[in-house]
Amino acid sequence: MTSSRLSVKRRALAAVAGGASLAIVLTACSSGGSGDDESSSGGEASSIDCAPYEEFGDIDGTKVHVYTSIVDPEGATMQASFEPFTECTGVEIDYEASREFEAQLLVRVKAGNAPDIAFLPQPGLLQTIVRDTGTIVPAPESVAKNVDEFFEPTWKDYGTVDGVFYAAPMDANVKSYVWYSPAAFADGGYEIPETWDDLIALSEQYSEDNDGALPWCAGVESGDATGWPGTDWVEDMMLRTAGPDVYDQWYTHEIPFNDPQVVTAFDTAGEVLKDPAMVNAGLGGVDSIATTPWTEAGIGLLDGTCFLHRAANFYQTQFPEGTDVSEDGEVYAFYLPTNQTDIKPVEVGGTFAAAFNDRPEVQAFQTYISSADWANAKAKATPNGGWVNANLQLDPENLATEFDRLSASILTDENSIVRFDASDLMPGAVGAGTFWTGIVNWLTGQSTQEVVDQIEASWPTS
Structure with a gap:
């Protein structure tokens, strides 16, 4: 360059x-x-x-x-x-x-x-x-x-x-956004979900209403940085399942990377990312997430092949020039909901x-x-x-x-x-290393426990 x-x-x-x-x-x-x-x-x-x-x-x-x-x-x-x-x-x-x-x-x-x-x-x-x-x-x-x-x-x-x-x-x-098509929501009579449970129920309802269509699309391929969009998923789930205090303990390594609370966050993200009934809409099976460019993963919102896509606010720049990004437009986004009703965690x-x-x-x-x-x-x-x-x-x-x-x-x-992106706060060998590669391994077959154990073993000792 x-x-x-x-x-x-x-x-x-x-x-x-x-x-x-x-x-x-x-x-x-x-x-x-x-x-x-x-x-x-x-x-x-x-x-x-x-x-x-x-x-x-x-x-x-x-x-x-x-x-x-x-x-x-x-x-x-x-x-x-x-x-x-x-x-x-x-x-x-x-x-x-x-x-x-x-x-x-x-x-x-x-x-x-x-x-x-x-x-x-x-x-x-x-x-x-x-x-x-x-x-x-x-x-x-x-x-x-x-x-x-x-x-x-x-x-x-x-x-x-x-x-x-x-x-x-x-x-x-x-980063805590879910992208969607306002027209698809209007056509199906769907409402913006208020909790994580509501979001999962909405995903299942969409599939039921559309002959088993997969609701979610995702991609984590990003060249040398492949995996980072998946770390965002896990980080958002850490905030929503363990809370901000434990999140802080996680990225500072006051708790180990393979702590049970981290396993829960991975598995909650897996309710979407590891479920073949949820992903990968218009792109393949679960393992296709690892090879789908993050820049292209959500484009199916525009032609109806995808219903929901989790990505940061800057994903708006990936849609074709002239795309109407607004509440009544071609695409828009809502806050990624949580079952915690007293706070609003934001990555x-x-x-x-x-x-x-x-x-x-x-x-x-x-x-x-x-x-x-x-x-x-x-x-x-x-x-x-x-x-x-x-x-x-x-x-x-x-x-x-x-x-x-x-x-x-x-x-x-x-x-x-x-809370700031945890992988950006962790030591580089982990946050921009084994965490990224661990996401790919997780999406292509390794269990949550195997992945978090490997990442924990990579944490610098000094």
């Missing part, structure tokens, strides 16, 4: 997103308020409060190098969201994106060639770099203050290593901004990224949708789509118990 490097200047940025040219015009910032102008393509002008950056002194003409895996078209909207900061401060953002980011970042860090800022997609990667290299610098007080004010405490915890806060949360993914993923340099302009940029101003600027700079974060001051009206607003409401619901 090739890397792309683009400097954000003091000018309007023309972004290409979703195949359409979107002129996203971001006006010069003021001391507060929001701009009223709109571009002809729907992008909205953004103004931010410049006062918070005065404490960093005269940083006009300086540059901050950002390294990330967020490539175009998402990369273009990310860069557009930085323009108000550049207008305020005169700091140029040198944006470099690569699909080889995770492997290359460690190489660069060890070679003494780290970027100023890296957008890390895994708290586990943050922990690894901090503990193994000591090159990431603690976040400044201005960032900590923003995160304390604008985010639930759990999000700060994920950017903290050994009691030191390093990285502010950026985007957020809601999430996300990106965190970590710094390898504490120059004033770098700290100023970190402060911007952690602010409500940036969250709203990013929402406005993403007119085609597909982005959300957990900032409590993100105005839902700035989000482009109905579905993005649903994700934001789940993230900020006072009843939501948010």
Whole structure:
């Protein structure tokens, strides 16, 4: 893969997103308020409060190098969201994106060639770099203050290593979703299920109503990362059967990976994934899940060969361009229900901004990224949708789509118990290793006990 490097200047940025040219015009910032102008393509002008950056002194003409895996078209909207900061401060953002980011970042860090800022997609990667290299610098007080004010405490915890806060949360993914066809539900007279038992009953009813048709479709093939969509299933079930406290004990290895509560979570996921009467709709038998690309697994919702598909909010980008993702559209999603009626467990993923340099302009940029101003600027700079974060001051009206607003409401619901993707928090040899391969083995014939025993045996001893 090739890397792309683009400097954000003091000018309007023309972004290409979703195949359409979107002129996203971001006006010069003021001391507060929001701009009223709109571009002809729907992008909205953004103004931010410049006062918070005065404490960093005269940083006009300086540059901050950002390294990330967020490539175009998402990369273009990310860069557009930085323009108000550049207008305020005169700091140029040198944006470099690569699909080889995770492997290359460690190489660069060890070679003494780290970027100023890296957008890390895994708290586990943050922990690894901090503990193994000591090159990431603690976040400044201005960032900590923003995160304390604008985010639930759990999000700060994920950017903290050994009691030191390093990285502010950026985007957020809601993984606890079931995708469906609103038309199929309307035609069958089905209602959105309120509990896990209701969801299983709905699946069985659909099959009965449609001559034994398989309701669920799934796929975990993802190249070198094959298996990860299955880990999401198990993680969601851990939250729903064992609860958040045990979930925390699981990924920190306070309980072993083969604890009976983990077996229960696997077997609950298996009520769908291992049942030949449930899967794999339009794609084959249970074992076909292991070889079906995750990007293609849910497409059958559009032609009726699939009825239900569990996947994160970002699965919306896998449907063909122009697909109507809305409550009355071609596809939509509902919260993956639980029999726990007093809480709303939500599995999430996300990106965190970590710094390898504490120059004033770098700290100023970190402060911007952690602010409500940036969250709203990013929402406005993403007119085609597909982005959300957990900032409590993100105005839902700035989000482009109905579905993005649903994700934001789940993230900020006072009843939501948010937990980060456990495989991203586990040691790499497990979370991105034996857990992934264990899912494949489980789907292709191994028992739950065999799989969890093998994963437990792989857990690092130090």
